[in-house]
Amino acid sequence: MDGLSIRKVIDQATSGSIRIPAFQRGFVWDAERVAYLMDSIYKGYPFGALILWRTKEQLQSERQLGPFVLPQNDPDYPIDYVLDGQQRLTSIFGVFQSDITPQETVEWNKVYFDFEASPDLQESQFIALSDEKVDPEKHFPIGTFFNVTAYRKATEHLGPEKLELIDKVQAEFKEATIPVQSIETDNRAKVAIVFERVNRMGVELDTLQLLSAWTWSEEFDLQERFNDLAEDLRPFGFEDVGEDTNLLLRCCAAIIAHDASPSALIGLNGAEVRTRFQEIENGIKGAVDFLRKNLNVESLNNLPYATLIVALSAFFATPGTTAVKYTDAQRKQLLRWFWRSCFSRRYSAGVLRNMNRDIAEAVALRTKGSSSIDQIAASVDSDYFLNQSFSVGTVSTRTFVLLLAQETPLSFVSGSPITLASVLQNYNRNEFHHLYPRAYLKQQGVKAENINALVNFAFMSSQDNKTLGGVAPSVYRQTMDVKATPKILEKSLCPASLFEDDFEKFSNERAARLVSKAKELIADQ
Incomplete structure (x- = not known):
């Protein structure tokens, strides 16, 4: 692995030969983290390598280096784009360079060596300070280390001991090298793979964010169009779709190339994307409309998998102001595909x-x-509802909630209709509660995993839950509307044995009802 001195990094960034591609996120480190990086460099601790992509072709869209606008590079020389290590590079450049004025006032780059700090292996001897907090007798501005004139001026008032110490500190930074790994290629697919692997956070296709930076020209601001789409979807509770760049790019590739892979997106023609963006919008809006009208899905959070929107958007994608006119048979096929995908964890x-x-x-x-x-293998048995706990972020719980929503459930106390749009848009744990109260079951010695099983939950507001209290179902039944109770149970897929205070019997009977409903949804018709 090669290395670059801090001076070399400053010179290359100042000349514009090291640049930040637009697919990188912005600078996010705070002052404390920058100061700790300086301490690591000083003490010789490993602080990570830069990964640079060397190419002769400049990208149409780039990002500033933090608050610094870099000059254009000499076209006769290659460019080194930062694939990894941007936060460290920006910190080092921001602290030590003195040629480029930042576009905005920042405090994180004003880092000082603290003469009074203990030379402890753990604690930092460097601190970022605002101007009014600086004590010249205690704090030395390390930003002068690579500027001879500024360094000489900053050391004029120091006594022999402090001068000797700060000279040693400066020497450590002048001798320090930043590890660098470099790939030299004009093959963007290779760059995409490298970027994805070094930035992978458990979300497949992060590389699509990278590819969007070079697939579309500056004449067409894709992110701006996505933001507009998010606003269009906001009244319907689906603004998160328009804010999920990865999901939207998958939809773009699906609609135009019928392929959601990174390689397909690389091959997209920018002009075609611009020309067909109305088709993309129609596809996504059509998918959202279908989910709302046919499945009572009211937000992206309701979906067991956000990626279910991708195939749906390909179905509903049409040019101009036209809309897909689908038959009842097509609608039923899409619904079977949806439920089978959910129950099979596709x-x-x-x-x-x-x-x-x-x-x-x-x-x-x-x-x-x-x-x-819809020809997907899927099966459901009682274990699905008996052995999985209720947790709003899981696939099984979201599938369970949508299954209940198909019955248009009623309020468990009054029997009045539940406003599903409001409940599901504000999707959270407070809208679902135990049918057999937790406190009651704990007194019976029931294990927590059984208490919190899917089978023991229903749509229920916090107020209704308080009204029922932590008592046996046979007791809280007295607070319920007598005439409405049978309908409440029916709409909640609950057996009458709920009120027999036999949790095991109730669990098995309700699981059977839930399984029956699930099989109805995934069955061939």
């Missing part, structure tokens, strides 16, 4: 393979009238 593994198959089948369903989109 997008928990083999995501790209399954997504591309579903995209192809969705397009076939639209263009040919029928397809095999």
Whole structure:
């Protein structure tokens, strides 16, 4: 692994040969973290390498180096784009360079060596300070280390001991090297893979963010169009779709290339994306409308998998102001595909393979009238509801909630209709509560995993839950509307045995009802 001195890094960034591509996020480190980086450099601790991509072709869209606007590079020389290590590079450049004025006032780059700090291996001897907090007798501005004139002026008032110490500190920084790994290629697919692997945070296709930076020209601001789409979807509770860049880019690739892979997105023609963006918007809006009207989905958080929107958007993508007119048979196929995908955990593994198959089948369903989109193996048994705990972020819980929502449930106390749009848009744990109260079951010695099983939950407001209290169902039944109770149970897929205070019997009978409903949703018709 090669290394660059701090002086070399400053010179290359100042000349514009080291640059930040637009697909990188902005500078996010705070002053304390920058100061700790300086301490690590001083003490010789490992602080990570820079990964640079060397290319002769300048990207159309770039990002500033933190608050610093870099000059144009000499076109006769290659450019080194930062694929990893941007936060460290920006920190080092911001602290030590003295040639470029920042576009905005920042405090994080004013780092000082603290003469009074203990030379402890753990604690930092460097601190970022605002001007009014600086004590010249105690704090030395390390930003002068690579500027001879500024350093000489900053050391004029120091006594022999402090001068000797700060000279040693300066020497450590002048001798320090920053580890650098470099790839030299004009193959953007290779760059995409490198970027994805060094930035992977458990979300597949992060590389799509990178690819968007070079697929579209500056004449067409994709992010701005996505922001507009988010605003269009906000009244319907789906603004998160417009704010999820990865999801939207998948939809773009699905609609234009019928392929959601990174390689397909690389191959997209920027002009075609601009020309067909109305088609992309129609596809996404059509998918949202279908989910709301046919499945009572009121927000992206309701979906067991956000990626279910991708294939749906490919089905509903049409040019101009036209809309897809689908038959009842096509609607039923899409619904079976949706439920089978949820109950089979289709997008928990083999995501790209399954997504591309579903995209192809969705397009076939639209263009040919029928397809095999719903031919997915899926099965449901009582264990699904008996052995999985209620947690709003899990696939099983979101599937369970949507299953209940298909019955248009009633308020458990009054029997009045639940406003599903409001409840599901503000999707959180407070709208779902135990049918057998937790406190009651704890007194019976029931294990926590059984108390919190899916089978023991229903739509119920916090106020209704308080009204019922932590008592046996046979007791809280007295607070419920007598005439409405049978309908409440029916709409909640609950057996009458709820009020027999036999939790095991109730659990098995309710699980059977839930399984029956699930099988109805995934069954061939």
